[in-house]
Amino acid sequence: MSEPAASLKGFLIRGLPVIKEGDDIPALLRSLFDLQDGDVLCLASTIVAKAEGRVRDLSEYQPDSHAVEIARELGKDPRFVQAVFNESSDVLIERPFLLVATRFGHIGVNAGIDQSNVGDERILLLPEDPSASARRIRQALGKDFAVIITDTCGRPFRSGVAGVAVGWAGIAALRDWRGEIDIHGRPLNITQEAIVDEIAAAANLLMGEAGDATPAVVFRGLVYPHSGGSLFREKENDIIRRRLKA
Numbered sequence: 001m002s003e004p005a006a007s008l009k010g011f012l013i014r015g016l017p018v019i020k021e022g023d024d025i026p027a028l029l030r031s032l033f034d035l036q037d038g039d040v041l042c043l044a045s046t047i048v049a050k051a052e053g054r055v056r057d058l059s060e061y062q063p064d065s066h067a068v069e070i071a072r073e074l075g076k077d078p079r080f081v082q083a084v085f086n087e088s089s090d091v092l093i094e095r096p097f098l099l100v101a102t103r104f105g106h107i108g109v110n111a112g113i114d115q116s117n118v119g120d121e122r123i124l125l126l127p128e129d130p131s132a133s134a135r136r137i138r139q140a141l142g143k144d145f146a147v148i149i150t151d152t153c154g155r156p157f158r159s160g161v162a163g164v165a166v167g168w169a170g171i172a173a174l175r176d177w178r179g180e181i182d183i184h185g186r187p188l189n190i191t192q193e194a195i196v197d198e199i200a201a202a203a204n205l206l207m208g209e210a211g212d213a214t215p216a217v218v219f220r221g222l223v224y225p226h227s228g229g230s231l232f233r234e235k236e237n238d239i240i241r242r243r244l245k246a
């Protein structure tokens with residue numbers, strides 16, 4: 001395993017337009033920033049989703065009776081609740097908020113569906129398969145670098161939202177420290193570090209959440225493993241998830 005980087009630079013890319021379906025994000029990025037091999041490009045899921053046509057009108061959803069019931073209890077629009085159910089492969093919590101597993105494995109409130117930065121009566125679904133999106137963007141840019149698709153999420157046990165990785169390419173999700181030796185000569189047995197989440201949190205910090213219009217960040221100077229691991233625990237091995245369903 002290579003040494004971790006001793007310093008790190010982050011660049012906020014300015015000048016991206018409001019993204020619409022079909023926009024060529026790699027081409028836009030190429031015109032604004034000179035990516036180099038080894039860089040880590042972080043993109044807010046929101047722009048990737050918009051480019052992929054994941055904006056929906058609430059009027060497209062016909063809520064079923066269960067969605068209507070939950071929506072009434074939550075004080076939400078039943079069409080929104082139906083959208084969350086449609087994006088879910090598993091519902092972990094229904095009240096007092098919807099915590100669900102998306103089809104691609106990420107667990108999040110409201111299936112990561114956003115109502116900010118999209119306009120009235122409209123919602124934005126997460127990309128259908130964010131790691132596939134990351135792979136496409138990486139290929140289109142033709143460099144030996146990493147792509148991380150981020151989303152701002154709440155966390156269990158901790159207040160406040162933070163950026164997490166929902167998709168990645170060209171970088172391992174986890175840095176495996178198992179077998180490495182600590183300062184007292186003891187081998188590490190368990191530690192797998194969620195490096196893509198750590199990077200996503202830093203990127204999110206630079207991006208902002210509101211009208212900043214800065215959904216792209218590049219980190220330079222990181223040393224990272226290139227492939228392996230996932231952030232999404234196997235359902236069967238996720239003790240907290242099992243307790244929630246019990």
Ligand code: GDP
Pocket residue numbers: 015016017018019020044045046047050114116117150151152207208209210211212213214215216
């Ligand atoms: P999320 O964290 O992926 O859900 O995305 P946010 O809605 O929090 O947006 C992250 C950043 O991207 C913020 O700085 C937004 O202002 C910016 N942003 C969102 N949509 C667009 C867009 O279409 N174009 C540009 N240039 N910026 C956007």
Ligand code: MN
Pocket residue numbers: 045046112113114151152
């Ligand atoms: Mn979001």
Ligand code: MN
Pocket residue numbers: 044151152208209
């Ligand atoms: Mn955000």
